[in-house]
Amino acid sequence: MLSDRQDAFGHGMIDYLNGTASSEIVERDDGLIRANGGPGIYFQPFKKWHPLERKTMRYVRGRVLDIGCGAGRHSLYLQERGYDVVSIDNSPLAIEACKKRGVKDARVLSISEIGPALGTFDTVLLLGGNFGLLGNPQRARRILVRLRKLTSEKARIVTASADPRTTNDADHLAYHAANRAKGKMPGEMRIRVRYKRYASPWIQFFWASRQDMEHILEGTGWAVSRYIGSGAPQYTAIIGKA
Numbered sequence: 001m002l003s004d005r006q007d008a009f010g011h012g013m014i015d016y017l018n019g020t021a022s023s024e025i026v027e028r029d030d031g032l033i034r035a036n037g038g039p040g041i042y043f044q045p046f047k048k049w050h051p052l053e054r055k056t057m058r059y060v061r062g063r064v065l066d067i068g069c070g071a072g073r074h075s076l077y078l079q080e081r082g083y084d085v086v087s088i089d090n091s092p093l094a095i096e097a098c099k100k101r102g103v104k105d106a107r108v109l110s111i112s113e114i115g116p117a118l119g120t121f122d123t124v125l126l127l128g129g130n131f132g133l134l135g136n137p138q139r140a141r142r143i144l145v146r147l148r149k150l151t152s153e154k155a156r157i158v159t160a161s162a163d164p165r166t167t168n169d170a171d172h173l174a175y176h177a178a179n180r181a182k183g184k185m186p187g188e189m190r191i192r193v194r195y196k197r198y199a200s201p202w203i204q205f206f207w208a209s210r211q212d213m214e215h216i217l218e219g220t221g222w223a224v225s226r227y228i229g230s231g232a233p234q235y236t237a238i239i240g241k242a
Contacts, residue, residue, distance in 0.1 A: 001090065002200065004198075005199075008192075008195040008200045009070075009094060009195070010097070011195050011196065013091070013093055014096065016040060017101070024036060025194040027193075028190065030175055042071040049073075053128075056228055056238070059123075059238045061156070062122025062152065062155075063119070064083050064085045064121060064124075065085075065123070065124045066088065067124065068111075068133050069095075071098060072098035072103040085104075087103050090110040092108050111134065111135075111143060114143075114147070122155050126160070129161060130160065131213065132207055133203075134216075136184075137212075141216060148222065151241075157237075157240075160235070161207055163235075164186050187208060190202050191203060217239065221241060223239065
């Protein structure tokens, strides 16, 4: 569990929920610092979601595990439509925001803590770029194998990522080149979130091209059954048991 000082992401959530305008900074380990759009995106109603996400939701079925749930927008949408959803995030304040917004089963839990005690799921959500929360290819494969054991025979992973190779940004291209020199995928990185006086721990994260995703899935018992958003850098993927 993150300490209060480390929960930069959650403090931004709570401030936004309480009506205070806020933005957060994402810092990469090469020193690159950029402000994102702030936590407002995590509170958007369905009609304002990216079209890819809206299309993807039709593939959700059964009991759902929402990993990295943030303020619970996906969980709330599905809950309102009768789905049984377990929502997890390692940010205590994000989970507090979820509960205040009406998410019924929201728990402070990191990906590494997912286990049999949660029960069996038919759909695993890793939306909002959250495929990258699996950390790196090696860690991702271990978690995917674990998720296979915690899901039903016809379970799906509904996820999203983006192809990092499409950028023309010189800072990103230099970072990608350094990754390749180390034998890594271009989109691997170490990042942390900063907000006011709060700073999260450094985490491993990645953006994966479609080819990268398929490579990561090899040998895990999962395979992509459908991409949504072909031709665009951003895409969602429906992953089934192989």
